[in-house]
Amino acid sequence: MTREELVAQIAKKKSFLCVGLDVDLNKIPEHLLKEEDPIFAFNKAIIDATAPYCVAYKPNLAFYEAFGVKGIQAFEKTVSYLKENYPEQFVIADAKRGDIGNTSKMYARTFFGEYNVDALTVAPYMGEDSVTPFLDGYDGKWVILLALTSNKGSFDFQLTEDENGERLFEKVIKKSRQWGNDENMMYVVGATRGEMFKDIRKVAPNSFLLVPGVGAQGGSLEEVCKYGMIKDCGLLVNSSRGIIYASNGTDFAEIAGQKAKELQAEMEALLQS
């Protein structure tokens, strides 16, 4: 999906919401466990209920791999379901991959070639040749590089200043902008520190940012927009647990839809202001 197409969806839906599909069998409604594929049954219901209010879905691979072959099948089915029924949705595989060149090439083939997702999250630690295999030859596909994450551990290395006062996340953004561009590379920037978006926008003025940490992790949507929003929005804000586990009764999908709708309404107001 091109940036233009993504931006058109945001304008149409008045939403820049991404729904995180982090399905935990211990948290989904009990009645679904009787289904042949409970993970897919859960996702399908959540997708049908939330699709009008969001522009992206983000399954995190950890939650699928945890169930071995069955989990991978549920992931494949979920992506196929989205591609067939909601082709306008931007599908992000949250896998945080990254390895030496020939290995990253294999991951790229898997996620872009086989699964046909629109974007993959990638970890930057191994540098250029671990990232570029995801860019070369995959038109309309995106790398979403970890820059400043939403967890406590982000303080350990990402904020380390070099001899010139440049922090690691800034260096990651600056360097990687030589490998990709604003049409094929986004950055993960956690919502838990809204004012940091000012600094991010200094080094990535025109990049799309994938923002986790709103909701369960405590980030403020308003702050993120205040400091991070640009002309064509430039934000995809993710919510996982706050939407998909809002209820674990038989009304789980309905309540998830309501929660997504509430966020969409907030986003609509923020897009207008």
Add this chain to the structure above:
Amino acid sequence: MTREELVAQIAKKKSFLCVGLDVDLNKIPEHLLKEEDPIFAFNKAIIDATAPYCVAYKPNLAFYEAFGVKGIQAFEKTVSYLKENYPEQFVIADAKRGDIGNTSKMYARTFFGEYNVDALTVAPYMGEDSVTPFLDGYDGKWVILLALTSNKGSFDFQLTEDENGERLFEKVIKKSRQWGNDENMMYVVGATRGEMFKDIRKVAPNSFLLVPGVGAQGGSLEEVCKYGMIKDCGLLVNSSRGIIYASNGTDFAEIAGQKAKELQAEMEALLQS
């Protein structure tokens, strides 16, 4: 597997060789493609031929995920085959995972709980709470944290000096030694820069190091040992392509065994000197 057990194997086999099982269907002997599960058939033959000469196996997940459900099944079968037939081998899942706490917990359950591998490679970028879920509650399991990798891209961020002249890979090692210890945490240090092992040993004097980059990537085994070997060896040196693709005829396993034996002989000499 405890460090004591691993060291005992190294002493017994006079080898610290790790064989990388990076199976690419485009590179394996053609006659295997007729098998029901060519990846597993290839691995089984390679393992049977090389097991006397090595102490560890390292399948890289990228190569299995590339074949979807079938690839994951081949991975599972490979690990089970090792556990049943060669329980003395140290099995490393090279997956370079790492995510926020509750997600890393899922990965830990998958790799240590379900697949029962001995060790998992982990990327450090997201810091403490992305790493500790792999340590808590998994006795005898190991995190192998990326420190200084063997690829060109390692120059991009891993060598960045902070205001006190400390390089990122040094900071990663120092910090992470507060999270784990020499009995449950190793580091990935590429062989392509032998003299760097001097610096590594300053910050990780007693840690085991997993060393890729010997062979196809051009590292020197002798240099690695000169600067990196410690009293109980403290090294696992990986070779993938140089062993498993040494022949792609019907003699592939035999030749792989020979290549492993040659490396074992070199290692025996280096262990004695």
